[in-house]
Amino acid sequence: MIPPAQAEAAALLQGLTGAAPIETHISAIYVGAETAFKLKKAVALGFLDFTALAERERLLRRELALNQPFAPGLYRDVASLTRAPGGGLELAGPGEVVDWVLRMAPVPPGDFLDAVAARDGLTPALLDAIADTVAAQHAVLPAAALPDPAAAMAAVLEGNRRAALAAGLPAERIEAWAATLGGALRRLASILAGRARAGRVRRCHGDLHLGNLLLWQGRVCPFDALEFDEALATIDTGYDLAFLLMDLDHRVGRAAANRVLNRYVARGGDAGLTTALPVWLSLRAIIRAHVEAARGQAAKALGYLDRAEEYLRPPPPRLIAIGGLQGTGKSRLAQALAPWIGAAPGALVLRSDEIRKRQAGLAPEQRLPPEFYAPEASAAVFAELTALAAEAVGGGHAAIADAVFQRPAERQAIAAAAGGARFDGLWLTAPLAVLRDRVAARRGDASDADVAVLEAAAARDSGPLDWRVVDAAADPIPAARECLGVCAPNPC
The missing domain is CATH 3.30.200 (Phosphorylase Kinase; domain 1)
Structure with a gap:
């Protein structure tokens, strides 16, 4: 009024x-x-x-x-x-x-992304564009000082605890939620402080959900950034992203949220944000819960409360490596498995082709000249791949490493990156004639490999394999799900 x-x-x-x-x-x-x-x-x-x-x-x-x-x-x-x-x-x-x-x-009402989502219009290309937009915005924001990020987040927790109680959400559940999240924040204090020192705290959008993104002049644009409270918007970029991920997870589905997470990390390399995702996602969900409760939308509010509690019960981390020659479908398989593995919104996919493009300062779909495939360049790509996998899994998140992994030393290194977590290695195979056709038909992909690259790789000896061999001549997804114990998209 x-x-x-x-x-x-x-x-x-x-x-x-x-x-x-x-x-x-x-x-x-x-x-x-x-x-x-x-x-x-x-x-x-x-x-x-x-x-x-x-x-x-x-x-x-x-x-x-x-x-x-x-x-x-x-x-x-x-x-x-x-x-x-x-x-x-x-x-x-x-x-x-x-x-x-x-x-x-x-702006036409149908061009706001919450409206696009409501009509099932968030295509894979549009989800990638959303992630690219957020990554680009975060990349140009200057770092901001925040001496004690955990204390700042604890204040956010307390404010939302009070708001949730005032809105009439079940007191016992809210108090239990707050105690669990508070304990998680204390455990994350040193990690959050390290991220602040590394420049991950910035003056962000602050209210980055689907309703505050729109299609404008042919591209995705954020709008309506939080302007009335500098403290609420001076946050970790991962917490800024988490509102969008939670919104996608709850309103569209885990696969959409997972795709945006993975595209965002592919553009910026911030695999470490996954360590605090359970806390950030849960806080974003509780904000929505008490807002809906205050509006009198009890069913919606309880749905968000359920989600907030669920985020604080992540399953154990695990690492999966998917190897095989070019054209075996490693990336397609990783993308299909990722949403249904590990903590929300699913496993982090670390693709060597995307890491190579990021190291060169290019978007995944841009082609690289041959010198970026020299042995020393490839060694740098693989070193970052294993380091990011170890960081994600060590922080409690699941990861899928996607690379050829043709050398035994590479397979040993990625297995070691799992630390004490569960590790599974999959090796995809298919007849060379099938692989030639697939590689020749690829368009707009992060891989620059052509048929000549495939032929050269096929001529090399991969050494002894102790990974699970999966036939990829047809669709490897059912066999991979079975051997990994992954149930998706419906419960087993």
């Missing part, structure tokens, strides 16, 4: 656009044919206070500054609502300023 003191402003904006407002608890958006106007409500809600005109102006300008670089053309300017000589209000007149609005371009 628009506060009575802003009734005149609301009437002017409705007259300018010919539309009733789209309201949240803190804003009203009026969407016209040429312009959308965002009015901040003059409300005080405990965690924010927009009652002062100067504060509304300041935060609208902050919102413009935060969002305009990542959605150019969508965010236009901040304009005044002024008292006209006849006594009414007008837009950007010379009179006394009564209120302020953010001017934006109108």
Whole structure:
């Protein structure tokens, strides 16, 4: 509801656009044919206070500054609502300023990604584009100081515990959830501090879910970054990503969330974020739980509470390596298995081809010249692959390593990366004629291998194999699931 003191402003904006407002608890958006106007409500809600005109102006300008670089053309300017000589209000007149609005371009309702998800429109290509957008945004954000990330997150935990209780969620479950998450935070304190020292804490979007991503001018853009609380938005990039992953997991499915996680890590190399994912995902789920409870959506709220509790019960980590010649379908198999292995949102897939492209500063689908396949370059790729696998599994997450693994030393090294966790090695095989056809037909893939590369690899001796051999001439997924004990997508 628009506060009575802003009734005149609301009437002017409705007259300018010919539309009733789209309201949240803190804003009203009026969407016209040429312009959308965002009015901040003059409300005080405990965690924010927009009652002062100067504060509304300041935060609208902050919102413009935060969002305009990542959605150019969508965010236009901040304009005044002024008292006209006849006594009414007008837009950007010379009179006394009564209120302020953010001017934006109108966006078709179907172009917001929550709407795209609701119509099952999140294709693999669009999910990759979402991950690329978030990775690109995080990459350009400057590092921010946060002396004690665990303490900062503990304060977030406490605020959400109180909000959940106030919203009427079951007190016993909320207190148990808070105690479990608090213990996990204490165990993660040194890891979170290390990530902060490494520059992983930045002034992030802060509210990065599907509803705050849209299609704009042919690409995915984030918008509506959290502007009213710098502390809430000065967070680990992994926690920023976690809201999107939780939203995808809960509303679309684990496979979608897993794909975005893996594409994001492929672009930036931050495999270490998986260590804190259970805590981050759980916090994001509880935020949604108490928001839905406060709206009177009890069933939805309890669904998010279930999810928040589930995230804090991750299964043990494990490492799977998938090897074989080019064209055997290693990457397809890894992608099919990953969502259903390990902690949410599934196993981290570490693909040597993607690591090679990242080391060269390229997107996975861009081709590399031959010098990037020299022995020393390949050794660097394999060293990073094993290090990232060890980091993920050592932090409690499952991982799948995807590479040719033709040399015995490589197979031994990746097995050692599992540490004390379970390790499974799969070796995919298929007739050479089948592999030639597959490699020749590949388009838009991270692998640059052609038929000549395949022929050369086939001529080399792979040495003794102690991995499980899987026939990949047809579909290897059922056999791989059986030997790994993976049930997907439905329970066994």
